[in-house]
Amino acid sequence: MKKLFGYLKGYGGPFSLAIIAIILATVMQLSVPILIKYAIDSIIGDVEPGRLQFLMDAFGKSLGGVVLIIVVMSLLRGVFMFLKGYLSSYAAENIAKDIREKLYTQIQYMTFERHTRKETGDMVQRCTSDVETIRRFLGVQVVDLGRIIFMLGFTLVIMSTLNAELTLYSMIMIPVLFFFSYIFFTKIQKTFKKSDEAEGKLTTVLQENLSGVRVVRAFGREEHEIDRFEDVNASHRNITYKLIETLAVFWASSDFLTLLQNGIVLVVGAGMVIRGELTIGTLTAFITYVSMLLWPVKQLGRLLSEFGKTTVSIGRIEEILSEDIEVDQPNEGEPEIYGNISFRNVSFGYDEHQRVLENVSFELPVGSTLGILGSTGSGKSTLVHLLQRLYDYEGSIQIDGHELKDIRRGWIRKKIGLVLQEPHLYAKTVKENIGITKRNYKEKEIFDAAKAASIHSNILTFKEGYDTIIGEKGVSLSGGQKQRIAIARTIIDSDKRILIFDDSLSAVDTETDMRIRNALKSRSKDITTLIISHRIATLAEADNIIVLDEGRIVQMGTHEELIQEEGLYKRIWDLQQMAV
């Protein structure tokens, strides 16, 4: 509740005006039965107007005058309802926009560790459906709450002025209806949560399938994928069905209670009319007012159930907003980075029970190249993650003598260029993709980077050259072309003092691989480079090579040294030599 009102901050003005507008609309609505009573009793019939003498003074016995005023009031009600809709939507849309922005910013700064633990589909759902639930609640229900309270109070006052005894009869069902709504609200909350989770799972499966479509086709997993989707789809259907069923039971039962209440008033009221204790006009007004009285009670139930759903959504959003984010500490600085790297007894595990790196130590002077070889899962990418300060580590990692933990994350990442094996390219032009890190790259800089990455001549063969759009709406690139564009995108940035190629030359042939490495070397002699590769030819020219096995360095040396000693390096070298 506190959180919900927190969201309203800054939009109190439009919300208050919306509530005033809806109260005025309700006044117009509630006045109509009084006018009808007057018309029936005092204009058509011959009953003394009593408290309604003021109507007699204003309209005399003119039915036309009363009808006219009913029309005017209905029009005014329409105007006030429009204002309420306009103002509350304005506030709710802005609040939803604010929440989305907050979430997006949080996601940008959330620690990498938290990111890897979250399912993408679920996150997308929290940023869309859950925000939508809050928007709907604030845009419709909160303002309705003002109307409900006012309507309930005002209807009761009018009714009791007309006839206190019949008012009591009209209230019999109120506690029943309210209690019923409350139980329903408690029950439905869990189902709403389950429904949200099922929707999240559905989105996750869909998202995974779309992004992994090539793997699915390659392994002929279509049927398995369809089965998997059918499972989550069926479970989503079942939960939603149960939800709708429960809601239907609620609406039907509450309608029954309302009708029952109408019946009670009609029977008791008719008896009173027969006994001459009530006029027909008052009974007519009462029947209308009973519906008006029970509507807010029922709405209160609905509001409570929507509130249940909204609290679940708020909880899911707050869960993301309260996740750990990368926060700069006061001791973290922005020292000049040249590129001397030193790992001393570095150990790390994604969880406490399993070490992924164990006592890793090596020195990498500025401008030199380190080759990293190791079987899958041996910790190569993890080592690179640590260098980017994505995780905390044990031991010491120093860059130019500064402990990595004391260097601001944003600063060190600005200085380190990382090319992944499967880079993510944007659905933009080739030129925009290469120059993504800065807006104002000159064409020559883009061409030079592309040339160094051995992709320039390829790009020129595309239909629109550097202006060709990459991705679904444009050209489909091969794995090697993607890798080379990603290399060009990384090396164009002259701020980078350290370059990391995480198996990012795997999809290019040996010759292109060599051409790229030579071009990089001649571009800048003082950039420190780390190359992870399964291909010995890619690593052979490195100044130093480490071989990782289950997180430990098991061999270290130059290519010439390593092919002399027995071990993984020589075994792979021999195998690759044989293949050649």
Ligand SMILES: Nc1ncnc2c1ncn2[C@@H]1O[C@H](COP(=O)(O)OP(=O)(O)OP(=O)(O)O)[C@@H](O)[C@H]1O
């Ligand atoms: N985010 C993560 N959370 C938990 N465990 C992880 C995470 N990332 C990697 N691991 C585990 O850490 C170990 C090392 O993974 P890493 O990706 O560093 O290996 P790698 O040598 O780069 O492998 P590959 O050559 O296949 O890329 C593996 O056992 C892997 O399952």
